[in-house]
Amino acid sequence: MKFLIVEDEESLRNSINQYLTVEGNICDHASTYEQGYQKLSIYDYDCILLDLTLPDGEGLQLLKYLKKINKADGVLIISARNSLDQKIEGLSLGADDYLIKPFHLSELYARVQSIVRRRHFNGNSIFHFNEIEIDTTAKETKVNGKPVYLTRKEFELLLYFVVNKNKVISKAAAVVHIWGDDADMADSFDFIYTHIKNVRKKLTDSGCKDYFHSVYGVGYKFTDS
Amino acid sequence: MKLFSSYNRILAIITFTGLIIIGFLFYKTLGQYINKQIDDHLYEEVLEVQDFAHVKNILPSPDGFDDVIVDYKKIHGLSDKNRFFADTTFYNPKKKHDESARYLKTELILNGQPYEVIIMASKFEWQEQIKSIILIILLPVIVLLLILWLVNRILIKRMWQPFRQLLINIKAFNINQEKVFEPVQTNIEEFRELNNTVLEVSLKVKSDYKEIKLFTENASHEMMTPLAVINSKLDTMLQSNTLDKEESEILDDLYKATSKLTKLNQSLLLLVKIDNNQLQDKEEIDLKALVNEKISYFQELIQKRELQVKTNISPFSVFANRSLIEILINNLFSNAIRHNNDGGSILITITNDNLIFSNTSSHTALHPQKIFERFYKDNASDGTGLGLAILKQVCLKQNYVLSYSYEKEYHQFIINFKSSDNKIR
Numbered sequence: 001m002k003f004l005i006v007e008d009e010e011s012l013r014n015s016i017n018q019y020l021t022v023e024g025n026i027c028d029h030a031s032t033y034e035q036g037y038q039k040l041s042i043y044d045y046d047c048i049l050l051d052l053t054l055p056d057g058e059g060l061q062l063l064k065y066l067k068k069i070n071k072a073d074g075v076l077i078i079s080a081r082n083s084l085d086q087k088i089e090g091l092s093l094g095a096d097d098y099l100i101k102p103f104h105l106s107e108l109y110a111r112v113q114s115i116v117r118r119r120h121f122n123g124n125s126i127f128h129f130n131e132i133e134i135d136t137t138a139k140e141t142k143v144n145g146k147p148v149y150l151t152r153k154e155f156e157l158l159l160y161f162v163v164n165k166n167k168v169i170s171k172a173a174a175v176v177h178i179w180g181d182d183a184d185m186a187d188s189f190d191f192i193y194t195h196i197k198n199v200r201k202k203l204t205d206s207g208c209k210d211y212f213h214s215v216y217g218v219g220y221k222f223t224d225s
Numbered sequence: 226m227k228l229f230s231s232y233n234r235i236l237a238i239i240t241f242t243g244l245i246i247i248g249f250l251f252y253k254t255l256g257q258y259i260n261k262q263i264d265d266h267l268y269e270e271v272l273e274v275q276d277f278a279h280v281k282n283i284l285p286s287p288d289g290f291d292d293v294i295v296d297y298k299k300i301h302g303l304s305d306k307n308r309f310f311a312d313t314t315f316y317n318p319k320k321k322h323d324e325s326a327r328y329l330k331t332e333l334i335l336n337g338q339p340y341e342v343i344i345m346a347s348k349f350e351w352q353e354q355i356k357s358i359i360l361i362i363l364l365p366v367i368v369l370l371l372i373l374w375l376v377n378r379i380l381i382k383r384m385w386q387p388f389r390q391l392l393i394n395i396k397a398f399n400i401n402q403e404k405v406f407e408p409v410q411t412n413i414e415e416f417r418e419l420n421n422t423v424l425e426v427s428l429k430v431k432s433d434y435k436e437i438k439l440f441t442e443n444a445s446h447e448m449m450t451p452l453a454v455i456n457s458k459l460d461t462m463l464q465s466n467t468l469d470k471e472e473s474e475i476l477d478d479l480y481k482a483t484s485k486l487t488k489l490n491q492s493l494l495l496l497v498k499i500d501n502n503q504l505q506d507k508e509e510i511d512l513k514a515l516v517n518e519k520i521s522y523f524q525e526l527i528q529k530r531e532l533q534v535k536t537n538i539s540p541f542s543v544f545a546n547r548s549l550i551e552i553l554i555n556n557l558f559s560n561a562i563r564h565n566n567d568g569g570s571i572l573i574t575i576t577n578d579n580l581i582f583s584n585t586s587s588h589t590a591l592h593p594q595k596i597f598e599r600f601y602k603d604n605a606s607d608g609t610g611l612g613l614a615i616l617k618q619v620c621l622k623q624n625y626v627l628s629y630s631y632e633k634e635y636h637q638f639i640i641n642f643k644s645s646d647n648k649i650r
Contacts, residue, residue: 009450009453009454011454011457011458012450012453012454012457015454015457015458015460015461016457018461019457019460019461019464078453080446080447080449080450080453081446100449101449101450101452101453102449102452102453102454102455102456102457102483102487103453103456104456104460105456105457105460105461106460153525167464168463168464170459170460170463170476170477170480171477171480172480172481172484173460176484179522179523179525179526190529191525191526191528191529194525194528194529195525215463215468215473216468216469216470216473216474217473217474217477218463218468218473218474218476218477218480219463
């Protein structure tokens with residue numbers, strides 16, 4: 001997949017770039033409104049990661065421009081502005097999703113994947129990971145063709161790990177992904193452990209190999225290596 | 226005591242005592258004057274008695290004269306003191322009661338013999354006259370005073386009217402609201418000065434508050450980008466396969482710290498937003514459904530602490546902004562879960578326009594006012610100290626009454642929805 005990162009903060013841009021450049025993903029970047037404008041005019045992207053506050057202009061203007069030239073690129077707004085009005089304005093201008101800074105890169109990638117899925121496959125996308133098959137439309141999981149019953153949160157968690165396969169996911173990121181901003185009411189993120197244990201058990205019970213690897217209590221990695 | 230009644234009280238005391246003293250003095254002087262008149266009259270009578278005895282050589286009969294009673298007593302010789310006036314009472318056989326009277330005791334030589342003569346005149350008529358005079362003078366004075374007092378009262382009330390209005394306006398002034406302080410129109414210099422001062426202060430307070438709010442908002446925003454950088458760098462570090470246990474623990478701590486900072490920032494921004502009334506769109510919200518939804522949403526958190534959640538909810542809807550109500554419920558839940566002890570319980574009740582969250586806790590009663598202050602938290606708490614402040618602010622903006630109580634080892638947070646007036650504390 002090909003992404004465009006429009007973000008003026010260099011270190012953030014690099015981190016995103018580094019995280020997304022896996023498995024044949026290509027990232028292009030722009031640090032100013034002007035650069036973004038030029039790239040948008042020339043190339044097509046699967047998803048554009050758009051920061052709203054740019055040194056020489058307003059990110060929303062790029063959205064308007066995109067709409068004007070009739071491009072169907074997916075757009076994920078990444079902004080520190082989290083007012084409802086901004087969100088509504090961004091989404092109504094054609095953005096697909098809105099992610100508030102600060103975010104976890106794994107969350108960013110999950111959102112990007114979701115946008116691409118909706119755009120390219122009408123949301124109808126099936127992820128395969130060895131013997132696991134995840135149908136994101138029907139919200140169904142199959143192991144070796146046999147369905148595995150997962151709760152909504154368990155399904156979301158598995159999908160999150162599969163999307164970010166081979167990446168270490170911090171407990172914090174996983175918790176925020178499932179419970180949102182209110183997750184902090186637990187004094188530690190350890191309760192994600194119970195959830196992962198459940199998913200793991202349900203998968204292994206149906207004959208699946210255990211792909212969850214714990215990383216020294218910081219997080220987990222979904223990988224078969 | 227009000228300034229007005231205090232003033233009136235002093236005035237009344239002075240007037241009353243003044244009136245009594247003046248009345249007393251007046252009465253005394255008048256009495257003395259009248260005594261002098263009677264004494265003159267009595268003296269004239271004595272002269273007449275003397276003349277009578279001289280001319281006719283007989284003593285006049287005791288009641289031979291109008292209005293006076295004359296009494297004689299033979300004595301052996303004249304003493305030095307030959308004239309003596311005094312008050313007495315006598316029995317008036319005609320009116321059949323005692324009357325006060327004035328008498329003159331003197332010694333005279335009548336028909337060559339020394340006599341003691343007592344001439345007595347009734348003071349009754351005179352006293353009646355004094356009464357009339359005093360009434361005639363005092364009554365108008367009292368009436369005049371009453372009128373003055375009344376006029377004074379009305380006048381002062383009228384004159385203090387701008388002051389009262391000023392007070393009302395000051396009370397109505399709310400730093401959070403767009404409405405500025407309303408000046409009062411008055412001609413009285415002092416009030417006008419007060420008015421202008423309050424107006425100036427209110428404008429200053431308002432602009433300062435705005436500035437602080439703006440500062441908070443900007444500062445929070447500006448912190449978001451560096452936080453995003455830190456978070457993304459941490460995520461990148463996490464991907465390196467060379468992390469050992471110690472480094473992982475450091476990373477975990479860093480995640481926790483950034484997450485806390487993020488939450489703090491978001492809470493501050495939320496407070497600013499609530500203050501600015503940015504969440505306005507209202508809709509009908511089924512509170513029962515929302516609470517049940519949240520129970521399943523926070524299920525894992527509840528299970529982890531092994532908490533018992535009991536509900537007693539009658540169907541109830543509120544007309545409000547959904548985000549705000551969700552924040553409200555989330556914060557109540559957050560509070561009840563976070564500050565509970567493992568294996569404790571949470572009781573959620575909705576009845577009679579009240580939403581009550583009760584929870585057990587290892588803490589005893591908390592300070593009912595302080596807990597709603599920004600950044601107030603006990604040492605054991607890992608939160609931002611803004612949760613309850615946000616709760617309070619939401620309630621304040623929606624005109625709900627929020628209160629806290631501690632009953633039977635349960636901490637209770639009560640939100641009363643049906644209170645459209647400003648009873649918020």
